[in-house]
Amino acid sequence: MTAVILVSESTDLVRRVRLATDDNLLVLTRHQLPAGPAQLLALTEEPEEVRTVLVDADGDAELANRTLELAGKFEQQFPTVSLLLITQQAEQLALSALRAGVKDLMSPQLDVEEFRWAIRRASEITTGRSSSGAPADSFGGRVITVASPKGGVGKTTLATNIAMGLTQQSPQGTVLIDLDIQFGDVAAALDLDPVYTLSDVVSGPSAQDPIALKALLTAHPSGLHVLPGVKSPAEADHIGAAQIATLIASLKQEFRFVVIDTAPGMSEETLAAMDHTTDLVLITSLDVPGVRGLRKELELLGELELTPATRHIVVNMAEKGGGLAVPDVEATIGASVDLVLPRSMKVMRSTNEGSPIVESQPRDPLSRELVQLVHRFSPATTRSAWLGHRARGRR
Ligand SMILES: Nc1ncnc2c1ncn2[C@@H]1O[C@H](COP(=O)(O)OP(=O)(O)OP(=O)(O)O)[C@@H](O)[C@H]1O
Ligand SMILES: [Mg+2]
Missing domain, CATH: 3.40.50.2300 (Response regulator)
Known part of the structure; x- marks a missing residue:
């Protein structure tokens, strides 16, 4: 035969x-x-x-x-x-x-x-x-969406580090999508120069076909696959919520982990991602507007019945002496904080060098905490089950 x-x-x-x-x-x-x-x-x-x-x-x-x-x-x-x-x-x-x-x-x-x-x-x-008329099987990967009501609290930092941490555990098994489609900086944070962007993949033959789609992703040397936002605001006009939902559904079939970075607040794109999200990482800094915004965001998701199966609340850039402490956050949002990430002087340098801190400074206290977060999605014990699931590799 x-x-x-x-x-x-x-x-x-x-x-x-x-x-x-x-x-x-x-x-x-x-x-x-x-x-x-x-x-x-x-x-x-x-x-x-x-x-x-x-x-x-x-x-x-x-x-x-x-x-x-x-x-x-x-x-x-x-x-x-x-x-x-x-x-x-x-x-x-x-x-x-x-x-x-x-x-x-x-x-x-x-x-x-x-x-x-x-x-x-x-x-x-x-x-x-x-x-x-449908793809033969579905790997049903985990979709991890990183969001926050306020800008500048560390979404991109967390999304790139989570994606890198998962790639270290499951090479070729992770894709990172920049859904901060107009102002996203995932490509810059990873020092990538993408040929194709979201606008190329949501139209044309790749929109429905996970394999075709995969060929349009940008490969990071680590094995991480990246789908950046658009190159100019005009390109964003023809990207709608339905297309984003289809895209995520497709990538979910192809990758064990789909990590999504978002724009501040609940943008149309973030809401579209919510339907497929298995894990929502919600970030706040230790300041009153940020924590109140987080409470509103949790309420909104509840009202829309979009709260994903698993939610992880993260306080980022935690420092003593700022006036607010973790118990204040918990009292305000009515839920417990899952992880507290320290401020680290090395983050900015790692971003400027295009290498997430878990990769460039694995011993930094922040990297150690980030690895704990990664283990929430990929416990080391389940790794071996996935070693056979290896996507098409180096280009
Ligand atoms: N734990 C940390 N310690 C020190 N600096 C941090 C930490 N987390 C993030 N930063 C820094 O804070 C700034 C904002 O981070 P980042 O870009 O990840 O936020 P963002 O939520 O994605 O912002 P935007 O809403 O604008 O997309 C960056 O300069 C980043 O290096
Ligand atoms: Mg960002």
Whole structure:
């Protein structure tokens, strides 16, 4: 049985894909690749068994173009076969390739397990959609939304650190979305220069397809995937609550953890995220307006019946001598505080260097507390269960 066709001339890549497919593989050279899908499938003994075609077009622009044409034909004529493009230029080619019908783009450097995962995922999604109109399975990842009524209290700091802490536990398993769509600074805080933003992913083929979506995320060297806000306010106009809800639902299928940074207050985007949020991290600083704002936010969520399953109340930048203490906060909001984070002089430097403090200064007292917060979402004991769940890797 041949479930996978691979077009490649790299013996090393062929070896890895052969192991990833348990030898259910037909290998062709670039010159053997026919122009039409039917001719390609006819090269195997059982054309109806083929689920995936991988084309290694690394360093060959002409082959990449031919592959895009072929992908469109496959989509029309054989929609249950996924065509995957192997290239070093995944970011540059992603949008045009996905529009053309390519189901995923991947680096030639993937290891055996990463190839196995990517091939299985592509095939599950294509076959699932063709039979039921919906993706075949749902990993149902945890969605952690970081919010606060007031600005400047540490949402972005917490969101980037939580995402980094989870990535350290579950490499490739975490995506961070910047839902402070106009003024967000997640990309800057991680020293990333994204090619695609929210505005690219909420329209076009990637909107409904988790695999296509994944190719448009920006990869941080740690393994964290990032989806930044828009580049100009005008781009935000066509992003609505429904699209954000669909986006989160899609990413939830693909990642174990979806971490969301938000704008101050309950913006339309934050409310849209609330429906999918499993864990809400609410932050306040130790000042009267901030704590009162938090009480109002809790009341509002209650009235809207949007309180997520788990809520974590965090006091950030705690210092003695400011007038308010944690018991005052608890009395005002009528709930207990789950975590108190100290002020740290090193936070600003870590943000300016583009490296969250849990990564750059793991011994800092603030990092130690942040790790406690991360463990609330990912207890170390459950790690092993997820080691097999590895997303498509390095680009
Ligand atoms: N525990 C902390 N100790 C010291 N400085 C901190 C701490 N947490 C956050 N900061 C600093 O406070 C400032 C505001 O933090 P951050 O940008 O994370 O807040 P925010 O809530 O995302 O703000 P905005 O509402 O504007 O998006 C930053 O300069 C950050 O470095
Ligand atoms: Mg922020």
